[in-house]
Amino acid sequence: MARNPRRAGERWTEGLLPGSVAAPYHPNGTGMAHAGATVAETIGSP
Numbered sequence: 001m002a003r004n005p006r007r008a009g010e011r012w013t014e015g016l017l018p019g020s021v022a023a024p025y026h027p028n029g030t031g032m033a034h035a036g037a038t039v040a041e042t043i044g045s046p
Contacts, residue, residue, distance in 0.1 A: 012031030014022045022028040027035065 010030065011019065011028060012034060013027050014020060014024055016024050018024050018028075020028045
């Protein structure tokens with residue numbers, strides 16, 4: 001399982017009032033990048 005590289009205060013999802021172009025209550029770019037890295041690690045992709 002991938003370790004959690006998130007730093008204090010860093011958001012991976014957006015709240016009701018999003019701070020980025022992501023829809024409320026959905027992953028932002030940082031969250032999606034981590035999800036992709038986790039999937040790649042799980043399936044053994046470089």
